[in-house]
Amino acid sequence: MDTRPLARYAALHGYIELGESLGIDSVGLLRAAGLDPAGMDVQDRWVPAAAISRVLESSAEAAGREDFALLLAQHRRFSNLGPLSVSVREAPDARSAFETLIRYQHMYNEALRTRLSERRDLTTLIVDYDTKADVGTRQALELATAVGYQLLRTILGDAWRPVAVCFQHGPPSDTGTHRKVFDADVRFNQHFTGMVITTSDLRKPNRMSDPMLRAYTRTLLESVETAGPPTVLTRVRELIELLLPTGRCSLDQVSRSLGVDRKTVHRHLAQYGETFTSVLNSTRVGLAERLVADNRYSLTEIAEMLAFSTPNSFSRWFRQNFGVSPRAWRASAQAGVDASRLRSTPSDRARTRPETTGKTN
Template sequence: MWHLTYHLEAPLSVRPLARYAALHGYIELAEPLGIDPIKVLRAAGLDPAGMDVQDRWVPAAAISRVLETSAVAARREDFALLLAQHRRFSNLGPLSVSIREAPDARSALETLIRYQHMYNEALHLHLSERRDLTTLIVNYDTKADVGTRQALELATTVGYQLLRTILGDAWRPVAVCFQHGPPSDTGTHRKVFDSDVRFDQHFTGIISTTADLRKPNRMSDPMLRSYTRTLLESVETANPPTVLTRVRELIELLLPTGRCSLDQVSRSLGVHRKTVHRHLAQSGETFTSVLDSIRVELAERLVADNRYSLTEISEMLAFSTPNSFSRWFRGHFGVSARVWRASAQVGEDFASS
């Protein structure tokens, strides 16, 4: 047996992140199953409003916590398989463009593996070949004390759906394997995979004939391959996320929950608060300065938007009282929030006239 592995380590020794796209369709699935999705998301430290921003990065552990909690709440051990039915090829973001134009199924998987860090840092895939069989092995590590059964099943199902999309509905894997034990009812698993489903195996993954993976990609257009390769390379060569970048993302995420603090951000990153402080200092920042700059950016946008009252905005920006927000706003913008809002509205009216 030999292994073909592409693995790019996360640039920071912190807990891995994942894109909100991992939960695509979650609210639509949760509500009919009797789950309060807003409550579950907030309990996991996620901002429900952020679900609309699929490319936003959040702690992978929080994604796993949402999946595990929901499976228990709905009493559906097949929760991840149901959620996978809501996934779209486009949920892979820029990566979907390159995979679509891969010449064959194996090339598509190799692209997925090579660039897996672009959509989920907790997910680790690799290909293992033996004789005439090739196995896509799936591992999931959040580096946190949280169950990963549902996350593993979601990733495996998405991988299976990808291969079906590339090879056609007639394709069947040799077997789909899970390291964990079987659910009380395996009906959904056997229906979704329509093949041999095995539990209590020594790995989680999809076994296919090597010949099948050499078959051409039904979606591929040879004329577009050079373009998609250039596009993906340009995305990959972008600067990797820094501690400052991740702190900013987490502050934006945590502010509306009322739990935005250095301790909470440090826990989400999986490092000590002193480590965060040290990295920010190297960038000439402090936690307070970053928090304040994000509040300025958000306040400027939110105050100009008449959909929110100033009291609601003060809560969204985690101020203790509306008066505290008013004093802070005047100190940064030189005028009251009400005057700023009125001026912004006048500007809009002038632009539209």
């Protein structure tokens, strides 16, 4: 299915903190883009890449900072790459590290397309960002370029510098942050976005690498490669998790986020023996099981997070699916009892029974 690309929440790591420091309404801007602020804690959750671009652009405008993405890049950590960070860290040299990152870039951002182009003594790292939506990408491109620059500095040492950093778009009114962050020749209105690097630099050893760990990282890479890109079922499930707390979780909204019509979603879910209703209910079951066992949220708050119209409708649904009331389930979890043993066989069979009193239709 040709859907709009997704990206992980890790792309916005540090966003709320940065927004607060600049005096903008970070939470409001996230919601305006269709993102759930509470989901920021789940860095591996997939969300529409267009929504991330929209947040970056609107935040730059709200803060009056054309350098917003560069400021955000300062909050990024090597660990934000998830499992890939281990493999990249143990690559023998800079080129191998970047080739690994490029090969598996779909594991963290499907809109990002980077490639290396070598010509004699110079190698160009080209960065493209395509959300397949009508949304600006200036900030997303600058963020990706800055993160790539930081990665090379981590691999090669703080003394490393690129030959040039290039952007297709025009310069900001003040280029001070760009020149400070990159500490190199920064050029605008170029025919590509990315960096020009001395080829010999890419052959230099990765200073983070430990040869004793390379066999382990090869095994990890094989498991990552086996996992492959997310399936349509995974995409729908994660979008449901994202949209439920907003009260706007519907087949139409999920279809729009994927960039296809509802019939296409139905058709592809059917290949997995699922319907939108069955995925919605199973996703709710998984969320409810975790949330009710956690004492941080009241049952009324959980009912709202799972898009039920009233706490009573949530309680009825919970009993149908778990065989006990949410209060009993929580009490067992708090007492250290395996609450799943409270389920009865009929309730287990009811896990896929649709609830008609929620706010998702």
